Amino acid sequence: MRKLKYGSKKNSTMKIYFSASIGLFLLKFFIILNLNPKLALDIGGGRGVFLKGILNGSDGENYLNGLISLINEGIFSSAQILSYFPAGYPIVMYSFSKIQPNLTLLFLSTLQSAIFSYSVYILAKFLLRTKLQKYTLFIFLMIILNPTLSLSSLVIGYESFTASGVILVTALLIKYKLLLPENEYEKIRTLLSISLICGFVTFLQPRLILGLLLVVVIVILSQEQIKKSIFLILISTLVISLFPISLAYRNYQSTGLRYVSTNLGTTMNLGVGSKTTGSYWDVEKGIVCDGASDNQVSDSDLVKCVMKWYVNNPQKSAQLFLFKSMYFWSPWVGPLAEGTTGRNPWLRYGPYSLFSNNLIYKNFFVDNIELFISFLWFLSTLIFLVYGFLILIKMRSIERLIGITLIILILVNWGISLLTIGDHRFRIPILGASIFLQSIGIVSLINNLTRLNRARNL
Numbered sequence: 437m438r439k440l441k442y443g444s445k446k447n448s449t450m451k452i453y454f455s456a457s458i459g460l461f462l463l464k465f466f467i468i469l470n471l472n473p474k475l476a477l478d479i480g481g482g483r484g485v486f487l488k489g490i491l492n493g494s495d496g497e498n499y500l501n502g503l504i505s506l507i508n509e510g511i512f513s514s515a516q517i518l519s520y521f522p523a524g525y526p527i528v529m530y531s532f533s534k535i536q537p538n539l540t541l542l543f544l545s546t547l548q549s550a551i552f553s554y555s556v557y558i559l560a561k562f563l564l565r566t567k568l569q570k571y572t573l574f575i576f577l578m579i580i581l582n583p584t585l586s587l588s589s590l591v592i593g594y595e596s597f598t599a600s601g602v603i604l605v606t607a608l609l610i611k612y613k614l615l616l617p618e619n620e621y622e623k624i625r626t627l628l629s630i631s632l633i634c635g636f637v638t639f640l641q642p643r644l645i646l647g648l649l650l651v652v653v654i655v656i657l658s659q660e661q662i663k664k665s666i667f668l669i670l671i672s673t674l675v676i677s678l679f680p681i682s683l684a685y686r687n688y689q690s691t692g693l694r695y696v697s698t699n700l701g702t703t704m705n706l707g708v709g710s711k712t713t714g715s716y717w718d719v720e721k722g723i724v725c726d727g728a729s730d731n732q733v734s735d736s737d738l739v740k741c742v743m744k745w746y747v748n749n750p751q752k753s754a755q756l757f758l759f760k761s762m763y764f765w766s767p768w769v770g771p772l773a774e775g776t777t778g779r780n781p782w783l784r785y786g787p788y789s790l791f792s793n794n795l796i797y798k799n800f801f802v803d804n805i806e807l808f809i810s811f812l813w814f815l816s817t818l819i820f821l822v823y824g825f826l827i828l829i830k831m832r833s834i835e836r837l838i839g840i841t842l843i844i845l846i847l848v849n850w851g852i853s854l855l856t857i858g859d860h861r862f863r864i865p866i867l868g869a870s871i872f873l874q875s876i877g878i879v880s881l882i883n884n885l886t887r888l889n890r891a892r893n894l
Contacts, residue, residue, distance in 0.1 A: 489542030701738030763858025
């Protein structure tokens with residue numbers, strides 16, 4: 437078996453990337469060791485678990501309550517919070533509590549941070565084998581130093597694991613495409629690794645399964661003969677599906693009902709209605725479905741009810757989709773920001789919190805400059821993303837495939853947001869993919885402007 441080989445120059449470059457990844461992890465580990473919020477959880481029997489080494493997230497209380505239920509009642513706890521929210525993330529925390537309860541969350545944030553650094557390094561490693569070598573450094577820095585993405589690993593929430601998972605899957609799909617046909621064993625092992633990672637991601641957030649399955653299918657079809665492709669697709673689908681199926685099994689053992697979680701219909705209903713703009717924070721939102729008055733409507737019936745409303749109200753639906761798109765791509769802060777990232781560490785402890793509390797800033801900058809900057813940020817985000825995608829499409833070969841898989845992950849996640857609520861927090865799992873395309877667009881624009889300037893000076 438022949439493995440992918442790198443020249444001495446690329447080996448030196450990879451060592452730099454590896455060192456940078458380790459350096460960022462060690463910096464965050466130092467922060468983790470010094471995070472000690474004054475919050476303790478009562479897990480029963482007079483025992484307390486302290487929130488050490490991690491910050492609370494947007495749904496932190498819900499995941500922590502799920503953890504407490506698992507600790508007190510076991511894996512088949514009947515607590516409603518474990519069936520409403522996907523139980524995957526609390527189960528991951530629960531596994532750490534078996535090692536040392538007082539260090540449960542410290543282990544969690546450490547693992548999240550380590551996986552994030554590793555996934556970005558692996559992405560850079562395989563990008564060096566493609567025609568995207570000249571973009572690799574910028575992509576690496578833009579992803580690993582992105583404040584919201586990087587610091588999410590210090591927060592209680594599924595976002596960091598899923599974002600790292602998407603980055604790692606992208607890297608391994610590139611590896612799979614690069615492997616020669618004779619490297620059969622390595623190709624199968626890589627595909628199995630991809631499937632397991634996709635499965636774990638859907639274990640934490642089941643709504644990501646559609647986009648991940650699509651990209652796996654596309655990559656397999658692009659690489660293998662049709663008969664072999666069908667077999668590999670079936671195997672990958674089975675492996676990926678086992679994870680959400682395990683959640684459905686847990687819920688069946690706990691409640692007697694077969695479902696992964698019961699929050700889809702409720703979330704969809706939050707983003708629909710004649711008086712809402714699709715935002716989580718709107719006061720008047722939702723519709724009344726048959727059976728709602730006597731609490732007889734199920735989650736699946738609620739999903740059908742909302743979908744029927746969309747079909748019967750096409751004009752309002754189009755308006756909602758437009759607003760939700762703006763919210764999905766909105767900045768993390770500022771007058772255009774819309775979503776549930778209020779506990780984003782960068783916003784709570786970063787420079788913006790210092791500026792925004794300054795009296796001079798409030799009086800002279802908020803109204804005059806923030807709106808302009810927010811619009812510029814919003815538009816440039818989409819422009820560079822589309823431009824980067826078009827650059828990859830023109831490059832063909834593996835680079836075209838990278839562009840297609842990334843845009844599918846982005847569009848599917850965006851589309852799911854349109855059917856639920858407008859929240860820029862839903863963008864975090866595919867943030868690495870969007871930064872990737874934006875980085876390609878930014879570097880390409882700079883290179884084009886440089887060449888144009890040189891041509892004028894000749």
